[in-house]
Amino acid sequence: MESLLITPGAVDYSVIPDVPADTFVAPLVRPAHLGEDWLEPQQRAYTSEEHAIWDDLFAQQMQVLPGRAASSFMAGLDRLDLGRGGVPDFGSLSEELRAITGWTVVPVPMLIPDHVFFYHLANRRFPAGNFIRSREEFHYISEPDVFHDVFGHVPMLTDPVYADYMQEYGRAGWKALAYNRLKALSALYWYTVEFGLIREADGIKAYGAGILSGPLEAVFSVEAQSPNRIHLEVDRVMRTDYVISDMQPTYFVIDSFEELYRKTVERNFDDLYRGLTPGFTYSNQAVLGGDKVYHLGTQEYANRGGKGSGARPV
Ligand SMILES: [Fe+2]
Numbered sequence: 001m002e003s004l005l006i007t008p009g010a011v012d013y014s015v016i017p018d019v020p021a022d023t024f025v026a027p028l029v030r031p032a033h034l035g036e037d038w039l040e041p042q043q044r045a046y047t048s049e050e051h052a053i054w055d056d057l058f059a060q061q062m063q064v065l066p067g068r069a070a071s072s073f074m075a076g077l078d079r080l081d082l083g084r085g086g087v088p089d090f091g092s093l094s095e096e097l098r099a100i101t102g103w104t105v106v107p108v109p110m111l112i113p114d115h116v117f118f119y120h121l122a123n124r125r126f127p128a129g130n131f132i133r134s135r136e137e138f139h140y141i142s143e144p145d146v147f148h149d150v151f152g153h154v155p156m157l158t159d160p161v162y163a164d165y166m167q168e169y170g171r172a173g174w175k176a177l178a179y180n181r182l183k184a185l186s187a188l189y190w191y192t193v194e195f196g197l198i199r200e201a202d203g204i205k206a207y208g209a210g211i212l213s214g215p216l217e218a219v220f221s222v223e224a225q226s227p228n229r230i231h232l233e234v235d236r237v238m239r240t241d242y243v244i245s246d247m248q249p250t251y252f253v254i255d256s257f258e259e260l261y262r263k264t265v266e267r268n269f270d271d272l273y274r275g276l277t278p279g280f281t282y283s284n285q286a287v288l289g290g291d292k293v294y295h296l297g298t299q300e301y302a303n304r305g306g307k308g309s310g311a312r313p314v
Pocket residue numbers: 144148149153194209210
């Protein structure tokens with residue numbers, strides 16, 4: 001249907017995209033005090049205990065990330081000085097980040113709808129959760145809090161190519177909405193922005209925020225025998241199912257952020273979406289004939305039942 005095609009220059013990314021009537025979006029209810037952009041008017045104040053939780057999470061991650069996190073992530077942590085003590089102030093953090101790549105960090109109270117998220121990314125604004133987990137949820141939270149969002153995501157936004165990739169991802173949302181293929185686009189986000197790995201001179205490292213904001217997966221993703229590590233191909237990833245609340249059975253690896261950016265912007269997503277079924281084609285453990293495999297996982301952890309079974313990540 002020609003009317004669904006979005007041609008370059010035909011889209012105004014400065015306004016929130018419409019959601020076509022037949023497009024599935026998560027049923028989220030906007031809190032009454034927020035405008036249509038879902039942003040909190042200002043970052044909330046944190047108690048001294050909440051600042052202490054940030055510091056303890058930061059210290060925990062610094063025990064495991066050196067040598068396992070991508071060098072651009074470690075450089076970003078340093079440049080933004082995210083370990084200066086307590087939950088960072090979004091205003092000064094945004095000023096520093098804006099001077100580096102033109103991005104800012106904006107507070108949101110909860111998960112926000114996909115189309116609003118796309119709108120902010122397309123305008124180089126990263127929506128970050130305004131709340132922080134409690135001690136009881138120290139090791140796992142189901143909703144992204146300020147530690148996941150700011151510690152996990154924001155350092156990578158100091159990398160100029162990665163920063164451009166994130167903006168292109170936001171722009172890609174308009175087309176995914178028009179084709180009703182949000183699930184496929186979210187798989188790309190999942191396997192890159194949240195759980196991506198990159199090859200560096202001294203081995204495979206993690207750059208995904210879902211990996212970098214927790215202690216177990218930072219080790220599991222790059223060192224464990226259980227998961228597959230496969231070179232990233234955009235079409236393949238967008239057809240692949242993923243795990244939401246446990247460690248991934250498969251990780252996808254890039255050579256560089258230039259490669260990731262190029263593979264994404266050069267792919268004709270109209271053609272891709274036309275060829276996709278609404279659901280996923282490949283299981284999250286699948287290894288395909290055309291895959292470039294760096295490590296063929298034993299899948300021992302996933303096959304024992306993963307986290308729910310008490311299996312040890314190996
Ligand atoms: Fe995230």
